Amino acid sequence: MSENKMEIYHMEMKxxxxxxxxxxxxxxASWFSINLGSGPGDLALHFNPRFEENVIVCNSQNGGTWEQEHRDDHMCFRPGMEIKLIMTFEEDEFQVKLPDGHQVKFPNRGRHSHLPYFCVKGGIHLTSFKLE
Known part of the structure; x- marks a missing residue:
């Protein structure tokens, strides 16, 4: 599997x-990840479906150090599938609405109010990106 990567450094996500x-x-694909944060080593949300483990792992990274993992076994993704995800950034948490309507919630641990960094990597190709 080739690893795809797309990064944005100056996003206005508030x-x-x-x-x-x-x-x-x-x-x-065996996995993909979507990362939101202030930079590559400071992630407020790391959203990582892992097909081999049949789990969605969410985490945060502070100064390059991973924090406590949150695992959600509601795996509705599969290789070859077209997906639509809605990620909402709230003061106290992130809400990720999955293609089947299930929501994964993850705390905004660093109490971030602005996230300039976005990165998608692994076995996924984005076809649309919209910040509202």
Whole structure:
């Protein structure tokens, strides 16, 4: 599997905003991740579906150090699938609405109010990116 990566360093994502993503998961994907934060080593939200473990892992990273993982076993993703995700950034938490309507919630541990960094990598190709 080739690793795809897309990064944005100057995004204007503020509390109360929503990120709508559409994409297609590669047919041979074993994982993909979507990261929001202030930079590559400071992530407020690391959203990581892992197909081999059949789990969605969420975490945060502070100064390059991973914090406590949150695991959600509601895996509705599969390789080859087209997906739509809605990520809402609130003062106290992130809400990720999955393609089947299930919501994964993850705390805004660093109490961030502005997230300039966005990164998607792994076995997914984005077809649409909309910040509202």
């Amino acid at each position: 509390t109360g905003s929503t990120l709508k993503l559409k994409g297609k998961i590669d047919g041979d």
